[in-house]
Amino acid sequence: MQPIFEAYNEIIPDFSLFQEVLHKPLTPHLRVNRIRIEPKNLFQLLKKRGIYLEQAVEMDQPFYLAPESISLGNLPEYFAGYIHPQALTPCLASVALSPQKATYVLDMCAAPGGKTSHLAQLMENTGVIVANELYPSRHPGLGHTLSRLGVLNAVVTDYQAQQFPLKQRFDFVLADVPCSGEGRFRQIEKSFIYSERGSKKKLPDLQKKIILRGFDLLKEDGLMLYATCTYNPEENESVVDYLLKNRAAELLPIDVGLDYEPGICEWRQIKYDEQLKKTARFYPHRVDSVGFFMARIGRKR
Amino acid sequence: MKNGPQVSNAAQLKVSRVGMKAFQMVGAYVKPTTRLVQAFGHAAMRARIVLDEVQLHRLLGNEDFPMELDLEKGYVIISLENDMILGLGFYGHGRLKSQIPRKEFRKTMIRAS
Numbered sequence: 001m002q003p004i005f006e007a008y009n010e011i012i013p014d015f016s017l018f019q020e021v022l023h024k025p026l027t028p029h030l031r032v033n034r035i036r037i038e039p040k041n042l043f044q045l046l047k048k049r050g051i052y053l054e055q056a057v058e059m060d061q062p063f064y065l066a067p068e069s070i071s072l073g074n075l076p077e078y079f080a081g082y083i084h085p086q087a088l089t090p091c092l093a094s095v096a097l098s099p100q101k102a103t104y105v106l107d108m109c110a111a112p113g114g115k116t117s118h119l120a121q122l123m124e125n126t127g128v129i130v131a132n133e134l135y136p137s138r139h140p141g142l143g144h145t146l147s148r149l150g151v152l153n154a155v156v157t158d159y160q161a162q163q164f165p166l167k168q169r170f171d172f173v174l175a176d177v178p179c180s181g182e183g184r185f186r187q188i189e190k191s192f193i194y195s196e197r198g199s200k201k202k203l204p205d206l207q208k209k210i211i212l213r214g215f216d217l218l219k220e221d222g223l224m225l226y227a228t229c230t231y232n233p234e235e236n237e238s239v240v241d242y243l244l245k246n247r248a249a250e251l252l253p254i255d256v257g258l259d260y261e262p263g264i265c266e267w268r269q270i271k272y273d274e275q276l277k278k279t280a281r282f283y284p285h286r287v288d289s290v291g292f293f294m295a296r297i298g299r300k301r
Numbered sequence: 302m303k304n305g306p307q308v309s310n311a312a313q314l315k316v317s318r319v320g321m322k323a324f325q326m327v328g329a330y331v332k333p334t335t336r337l338v339q340a341f342g343h344a345a346m347r348a349r350i351v352l353d354e355v356q357l358h359r360l361l362g363n364e365d366f367p368m369e370l371d372l373e374k375g376y377v378i379i380s381l382e383n384d385m386i387l388g389l390g391f392y393g394h395g396r397l398k399s400q401i402p403r404k405e406f407r408k409t410m411i412r413a414s
Contacts, residue, residue: 082385
């Protein structure tokens with residue numbers, strides 16, 4: 001059988017184990033929405049329904065493994081905004097950014113709103129989040145998620161992320177950019193084979209424009225997080241390297257309480273800045289979730 | 302959302318949605334939205350009723366739901382026994398009707414007995 005993502009054989013450790021995991025379904029996770037309820041109180045409610053949650057990370061973050069037999073969207077606790085089904089590694093993007101209370105935050109590509117609502121949770125519903133989403137068709141879903149989870153501090157805009165107006169600066173910027181989504185792929189059915197569509201080849205150009213704009217929107221002491229759910233270095237390290245070459249940016253260490261592989265510094269004979277080792281690559285055979293990449297970025301001092 | 306420099310900054314943007322929709326007019330009544338009630342209903346001093354899951358199942362099934370409450374005709378906040386606020390009902394003439402959005406909250410989400 002042809003390996004999946006064979007092109008990454010050299011950069012993904014334990015490639016055979018990685019292949020095995022790609023044939024298993026994604027493990028569902030959920031985030032407890034502390035805007036509405038504390039985890040210990042939720043446990044009591046779920047216990048009455050015979051549902052028990054298992055902590056997904058050791059750190060003090062409300063991420064849990066969801067029982068596979070339960071449809072989370074069919075629980076009253078979902079309707080009441082107590083829980084949000086969300087893959088574990090994307091949750092970590094908000095944790096890595098960790099916006100403080102009463103700050104001004106931009107989420108450049110906000111729909112469907114899982115990370116935006118998580119940012120609001122971390123900010124304890126204070127300050128302001130500008131949740132930007134270009135496509136109007138995605139606004140109802142975004143609005144619904146924010147309302148259901150009790151987010152009060154968000155405004156929604158619909159600019160192209162790479163052309164977001166430069167007239168103001170933000171304390172925190174999340175650039176969870178459009179990507180090829182390789183990290184979400186699982187080969188469960190034989191007929192379902194990963195294929196690269198033509199439009200995906202244009203993604204790195206778009207991502208480079210977005211990362212530059214996101215950086216330009218940062219305050220002097222601001223913090224930015226660039227994230228994708230793909231393994232492709234051309235959408236990850238190459239984009240961050242482009243930022244480092246074109247702006248006075250520096251990469252900052254990432255500590256989210258889970259093991260990850262450092263970013264790579266060379267791909268297809270192209271060398272990247274050594275700082276790229278500070279970026280994080282999450283693989284599904286290391287962390288039981290989607291493949292994810294993140295870079296934590298500040299201004300060079 | 303407190304008024305301040307951040308809100309002033311955000312006001313300069315072309316904004317399509319702000320915060321949470323709080324109220325809508327329904328006939329002569331100002332009706333709080335389900336999400337507003339879920340967020341702030343805990344602070345309500347009156348017009349709150351608590352149902353168990355069997356009662357809620359009946360209410361959602363549009364069954365005749367007689368209930369004598371010391372309340373005027375109007376909206377009431379419905380919560381489950383565990384203090385989980387679900388949304389609104391409309392009380393009048395000794396009857397309670399569910400105003401909880403049916404598309405989002407279905408009978409099948411709770412136990413019937």
